[in-house]
Amino acid sequence: xxxxxxxxxxxxxxxxxxxxxADVKRPATTDPSSMDQWFDYVYLRDNPKGRFxxxxxxxGGCRAWLVxxxxxxxxxxxxxxxxxxxxxxxxAVR
Amino acid sequence: xxxxxxxxxxxxxxxxxNWTPAWxxxxxxxxxxVVIVGGGGHGLxxxxxxxxxxxxxxxxxxxKGWLGSGNIGRNTTIIRSNYMLPGNNPFYEWSMKLWExxxxxxxxxxxxxxxxVLNLSHSDPxxxxxxxxxxxxxxxxxxxxxxxxxxxxxxxxxxxxxxxxFPIRGGLLQKRGGTVRHDAVAWGYARGADSRGVDxxxxxxxxxxxxxxxxxxxxxTSKGFIGCKKLGLAAAGNSSEVAAMAGMKLPIESHxxxxxxxxxxxxxxxxxxxxxxxxxxxxxxxxxxxxxGGDIDGYNSYARRGNLPMVEHVIxxxxxxxxxxxxxxxxxxxxxxxxxxxDGSPIIDKTxxxxxxxxxxxxxxxxxxxxxxxxxxAYTIANNEPHKLNAAYLLDRFRRGYMIDEKGQxxxxxxx
Numbered sequence: 001x002x003x004x005x006x007x008x009x010x011x012x013x014x015x016x017x018x019x020x021x022a023d024v025k026r027p028a029t030t031d032p033s034s035m036d037q038w039f040d041y042v043y044l045r046d047n048p049k050g051r052f053x054x055x056x057x058x059x060g061g062c063r064a065w066l067v068x069x070x071x072x073x074x075x076x077x078x079x080x081x082x083x084x085x086x087x088x089x090x091x092a093v094r
Numbered sequence: 095x096x097x098x099x100x101x102x103x104x105x106x107x108x109x110x111x112n113w114t115p116a117w118x119x120x121x122x123x124x125x126x127x128v129v130i131v132g133g134g135g136h137g138l139x140x141x142x143x144x145x146x147x148x149x150x151x152x153x154x155x156x157x158k159g160w161l162g163s164g165n166i167g168r169n170t171t172i173i174r175s176n177y178m179l180p181g182n183n184p185f186y187e188w189s190m191k192l193w194e195x196x197x198x199x200x201x202x203x204x205x206x207x208x209x210x211v212l213n214l215s216h217s218d219p220x221x222x223x224x225x226x227x228x229x230x231x232x233x234x235x236x237x238x239x240x241x242x243x244x245x246x247x248x249x250x251x252x253x254x255x256x257x258x259x260f261p262i263r264g265g266l267l268q269k270r271g272g273t274v275r276h277d278a279v280a281w282g283y284a285r286g287a288d289s290r291g292v293d294x295x296x297x298x299x300x301x302x303x304x305x306x307x308x309x310x311x312x313x314x315t316s317k318g319f320i321g322c323k324k325l326g327l328a329a330a331g332n333s334s335e336v337a338a339m340a341g342m343k344l345p346i347e348s349h350x351x352x353x354x355x356x357x358x359x360x361x362x363x364x365x366x367x368x369x370x371x372x373x374x375x376x377x378x379x380x381x382x383x384x385x386x387g388g389d390i391d392g393y394n395s396y397a398r399r400g401n402l403p404m405v406e407h408v409i410x411x412x413x414x415x416x417x418x419x420x421x422x423x424x425x426x427x428x429x430x431x432x433x434x435x436x437d438g439s440p441i442i443d444k445t446x447x448x449x450x451x452x453x454x455x456x457x458x459x460x461x462x463x464x465x466x467x468x469x470x471x472a473y474t475i476a477n478n479e480p481h482k483l484n485a486a487y488l489l490d491r492f493r494r495g496y497m498i499d500e501k502g503q504x505x506x507x508x509x510x
Contacts, residue, residue, distance in 0.1 A: 047334035
């Protein structure tokens, strides 16, 4: 499995640490009424068979947080962007 | 036919030409009292105990591939009950007790071999942690012995005791732990269930779950619709996919775990040993191959094959523990898909949908649990409530905050 880091170029998988699902949404509030959203965010996962967006840390390289899109059946990596660009695309930061 | 020395003799004299198949290959009926999704160890043992303990025989087990094609035939065959937490220990000890009587119970040779499971410790804090775990085990009536360095050396003189980084200081031994011929477990349960009237339907993929007013009506399959009053899901790595058919989202991620077998060697390691400094566990099969494995690869996967970094890591750990392994050649490696839960512990429970039951989240510890998992799941399905042995394995424990986290890692499936 090779991942093309936006900063370092194509690198082998052992340089990366996987965090997991990048499609979970962190609730904007800590109000007790948001507990269901927090439960969903912390514990529940779609766990798709196929295309999957996930956070990875380039721990053995530039140490940037990245988001890769990968097929969980074939391990083919389709793309890799910085976590910041990913968040921008989701409208989470300007 | 009951297997015995007499049936063996009788069939020897007729040239082994009159053995009957161990189970039928039936077409599905229109409906059943209970349908189990997943013809692996847990699904088959569930059907077996439903028939044997609860008198339910109008049951079908639906298997997407062939019988036992999943993790029941992909694991490293280790059985043990050396857990620490209260919710886990009684359950795994019950599993061990069922293993001990299993072959007589289902009349099949599963080669249950209580050859001992030894966890090595490499530092004083680790020894203390093992002492604590051993005490936890003994409180629950499980056997545990804390060994010092010399006692370990007596058992396995060829380990690297003076490794500069991870010297071996001692170990925690569970003598009743050991190995079981994994395929035979699937076959034994399948035969036992089939002989009690359970239909085992292979090459039958479930494609949908039909419900009405919050109640299960049946499943859509590649062999047509099959109705049922109760539906039990035991789909291991595919649990999320199957549960999604009922609109459920689970606290589970699927990850790949690799395992390995070496070329055949003369008798070398007579028990099961785990390296305490990395994740490595090894035993020797009766054919002579060393069967070993390590940690999951660490990323979500349904691929049943892993990547090279973990292969390298596992072999490094093995050679650090047993330097003479360096010259042994690996014969095969393979992968299985683990249903990694958010606290590293399983789920055996009913769900919010009437008639739908869930057995999932076994992480990479499902094999040793096969008998108790089926036994408890059968109880839960038959009585519509969990048995006290699986009372801690409820699906809503994540919402309520009652995790059973042996490793203390939190909601990180790839670290359990």
